[in-house]
Amino acid sequence: MNLHKKLLTITSTLAFILPITVSNKIYAADSVVTKTLMHNSAVYNKSGEATGEAYAAYQNIEFYSKPVKIKGQQYYRISYENNYIKLSNIDGVKRKVTANSYVYASSVKRANKRLIRKGSTITTYGGSYKFKNGKRYYRIGGPKKQYVKVANLSKSADEVAVPAKEEVATATVTSKLASIYTGTGKNGQELKVVKKKLKVGSKFTVDRFSNTPFSNWFPSTQYGDAPMYRIKGTNNWLHYADVKVNKELELHSFDLEHSSRIKFIKDTDIYNADGTMQDHQGQKIAKQGGSLKVDKLVYLWVPSEQKAELFYHPVAQRMYATSKGSSDIIELHNGYVKASDVKFNMGLKLIPGNTPQEAKVAYDKLIISKKANQQSVITEDK
Structure with missing residues (x-):
């Protein structure tokens, strides 16, 4: 496939979409690698506390390659973020088969x-599952369902599985204007030149080909939004137009691999975190042509329906509104939209961060708290 045709596969979204604010601290000595989640994975902060977000199994995510120990457990830090996923959900652990x-x-x-023979070693991923028969099983592969009884495996799990071999290529500089770039600022999106005017013929080992967060910072007259080759062992990048590689690497999209998007297929109501509908004098989010980022999928209890329903939390806080009002823009006020009112479009498929x-x-608890606050106000007024 022609490279320029590949570059057209990722579309932009509405101008009102705001980026998720994340930590932009980059450890220069730690390379970024792509790993596959082998188990549904909760996301944790730097203190080892669950954030309420989660990824479904078999997603490809970029991590810093060096594991981090938090409260005695091993984690990988998600690139360009200060969030973490348990290492056992990714690399797995090796266990002896005891029967x-x-x-x-x-x-x-x-x-x-x-039939896995006694005495052999297998790799298991994440925590165990309890099946309907009351017995527990470890996942051992995928994406097809493959499980082995916990009772037939060793209880200790101190050997970490060896990560898969990285795909690499050699990039040769072909342009007198070639430079090495990196990303800075919010979400790593701002362009910074690390080294200018590389010598033609210089060679670099590269291990990723991707639309980076800072790709669109290149002047449109020069390169436009185009992919980069990452120099192995660094977070530095070479522009594809400045080099020639000895073999083609898979083209990745940073945006789609780090975000989830929905489409508004009809005019849609906005809800508060307490499950009540926001009052916008008859206006709703209008049916949208593009896709919009969401960062959460959660159950909210809807008091008017007396049941829990799934809701997405949009990243954008201003969207196009239906025409039944004085403005064509509607403010979401940190609101949510019903999953049943929209359609998942592309990117990471979120799994609910809680249960009904x-x-x-x-x-x-919220109702009890509100009643207590109201009682306190009445007491003070007396």
């Missing part, structure tokens, strides 16, 4: 005819 074991797809169905039961408990 001949079949591979299962469910509690009553085998995944295949494979947890949403009901959170709502009940």
Whole structure:
């Protein structure tokens, strides 16, 4: 496929979309690598506390390659963010097989005819699952369902699986104007030149080909929004037009691999975090042609319906509105939209950060808190 055609596969979104604010601290000595999540994964902050966000299994995510220990557990830090995912959900851990074991797809169905012999070693991913038969199983592969009984594996898990070999290529400088670039500022989006006027014929080992967060900072008359080759072992990049590679690497999109997007397929109401509908004098979010970023998928208890429903939290806080009002822009006020009112479009598929039961408990606590505050105000007035 022609490279320029590839560059047209990623489309931009509305001008009102705001970026997620994340830490921009980059460790120069730590390279960025792409790893596949092998287990549904909660996202943790630097203190080891769950953020409420999560990724579904088999997503490709960029991480800093050096693991970080938080409260005795190993994590990988997500690139360009100060968030973390447990290492065991990614690299897995090696366990000894203590009894001949079949591979299962469910509690009553085998995944295949494979028999794993006692004494062999296998890699398991993440925590165990409890099946309907009451027994626990570890995931051992995918994306097809493959599980082995926990009871047939060693309890200790102190060996980390060896990460897969990285794909690399050699990039040769072909332009007298070639430079080395890196990203700074919010979300690593601002362009910074590390070294100018590289010598033609200089060679670099590169391990990723991607539309970086700072790609669109190049003047449109020069390069426009175009991909870069990452120099292995660094967070520095070479522009594709300045080099020639000895083999083609897969083209990645930083934006799509680090965000989720929805489409507004109809005029849509906005809800508060307490499940109540916002009052916009008849206006709603208008049906949109483009896709918009969301950063959460959660259950909220909807008191008017007396049930929990799934909601997306849009990153943008200003969107086009229906024409039933004085302005064509509507403010979301940190609002949510029902998942049933929109359509998932592209990027990472989010999984709910809570359960319907947890949403009901959170709502009940909020009501109790509101009543206590109202009682306090009445007491003070007396």
